[in-house]
Amino acid sequence: MNLNDCHNFSDFRKLAKKKLPSPIFHYIDGGADDESTLRRNTESFNDCDLVPNILASVGKPNLLTTVLGKKIDMPIFLSPTAMQRLYHHDGDKASARAAEKFGTFYSMSTMANNSIEEIANISSGPKLFQLYVHKDNSITDDLIDRCRVSKFDGMCLTVDTLVAGNREKDHRTGFTTPPKLTLQSLMSFALHPQWVFNYFTHGKFEMSNVKNKTDKGTNISKSVIEYINEQYDPAMSWKDAEYCVKKWNGPFALKGVMAVEDAKKAIDIGCTAIMVSNHGGRQLDGSRSPFDQVSAIRDAVGDKLEIILDGGVRRGTHVLKALAAGATACSFGRMFLFSLAAGGQKGVERLLQNMHDEINRNMILMGCKNLKELNNSKLIYRK
């Protein structure tokens, strides 16, 4: 199996599973507790059906949209995800370059293995930074300042990760970062010599954005869980979020909003957008899926807020349903991480090409010339 055999999410996932040591694969693949929210994120799209219109002389559909003040070529982008160098030795460089090629957002996590400056140097495409509020305020301030200097286009603040989710697969595989060799995991690393070779020969593994401020996660083996619980501030409030919005003074999103009243508050503190997300089912299991919740939020906020649906998207038709239900655009993490693991930059490009083609094809089949034509009338919910 190679990249040319990857036609959809499950193909990329399969190839990633072949290429990655199992603790790392399961870190991507897993969710919290019983993973019921993880499953629901995708299943929820199946509770409604698309209703096409025919003979609409569609021609070539226009997939352009605007997110966080930036025109992007299609209504999807890459969600911020941590530690991409674990999945491929090119890490964020690969995903940033791939996104630029397709004219859409690449997003950088606070816990990326490349620095803000490094990525700004290699990509002039749209860039979003994902901020975590650390207990040490100076870390937060420093990150915002550096993003401004490096001309990142948007900032998003993660609000659903005050405490790490219960990712039981990580307990079992002993996943830490940097990867720690345990008896359990040794076998799995030994079976993936290519990954190990690349990991050790392509530069040091570090949390480039926070390495001067904390040594956690950089030179000692820590589980991500411990990092989150030690470094992130669980007392974070609306005031703190407002502070970040003002300090950034540009397009700003809250990532992880689910409640309608929280979406309204996001408008009040000056946000441009929210990412309706449950962190890919990795945090609160049993929480609502983004697609189940998106239309209620759109009804409440009208056109005062961009809504990014983050989570569960596997197909072009999922994107169409999300947009018809009220989303401005969709983003995904797990899906592109599998493509990154499967083939680095080429893998991510192949995935984005596939998704582009699916969205394009399905727009034609729906009889829609542009994304604005996608609205509630195109959906019928099953009882």
Place this chain on the structure above:
Amino acid sequence: MNLNDCHNFSDFRKLAEKKLPSPIFHYIDGAADDETTYDRNTSSFNDVDLVPNVLRGVENVDLSTTIFGKKLDLPFYLAPTALQRLFHYDGERAVGKAAQKFNTMFGVSALATVSVEEIASLVDTPKMFQFYFHKDRGLNDSCLERAKAAKFDVMALTVDTITGGNRERDLRTGFTSPPKLTPSSLFSFATKPMWGINYLTKGKFELPHLQDYVKEGTDTNTSIGQYFSTMLDQSMNWKDAEKLCSQWGGHFALKGIMSVEDAKRAVDIGCTGIMVSNHGGRQLDGSRAPFDQLAEIVDAVGDKLDVICEGGFQRGTHMLKALSLGAKACSGGRLYLYALAAGGQAGVERAIEKYKAELVRDMKLMGCTKISDLNRDNLRFRK
């Protein structure tokens, strides 16, 4: 596999299966008829989603709740279950001490294998006695008086077990109490020698609350279904319950209420609480799940007595859902019985610790710092 590998309900269950002779494991694990109610008890939680609120500052979470006038540090307690020394040689002693350590309540069954007097000498945190209404009034009076003398805090009258449920696994495995060696079970007992050694060397198996009055289950092998069907008084009515309630003179609950009408009558006869329960799906198969029925009952009587939701809980998020609907507390039997079998007191403590950690984490992710912050706005039912 050992206790350290147990991270959740299903891990404890797996380890219990390894440690117990199969008739005993299946006595815990099984339920009535086709076990549809047993399955529904847990799957009912998946028909509703949690909707978290963000940015509320959630550094410190208080899980305490007050039921039957007693403040517990946790919003769940260990429901009374019979025959615990079959599952681990310490039986009720282990469970009681574990509950005491976390300052939560636990229940002692009339069919317990350790006496109320001994429990009272070991545990001074809140205790509940689970009463079965026997034909033998002398036995009934003795149970009541002994529990009162031992200063138990709550009396719970079981009202859903007027006859034994059809537990077909027990028919197949030949489960009786005390365990009887039959050709079919011999192999299973022989392959778990540790269980056999402990059972035979750690003190005589007895039912101290019954032994002066009945032979069944104490020195003749009887199936639990047979016991209920022959010994309990099937003519028990509301008058009998009312009489017991006033005879007890303290906090009194009916265990196994499902209909709104009965919940109202419980108020009328002076109960201070009810357990919405179907006896863990072990009695009437096809009956409604506690969580499915909870809202109606809370709406009708929630301000007049403590409504406990009992059954199906396997996760902290399940408890959050029940508490959001208005339950004062959650309880369960299998919740800790597998853990008891897996590791005695240490096992039960590990299980409680796991659920507690889940609750703290999930409360933070929900944006809640105390149990009273939970309400129905936190929930969305799927269509």
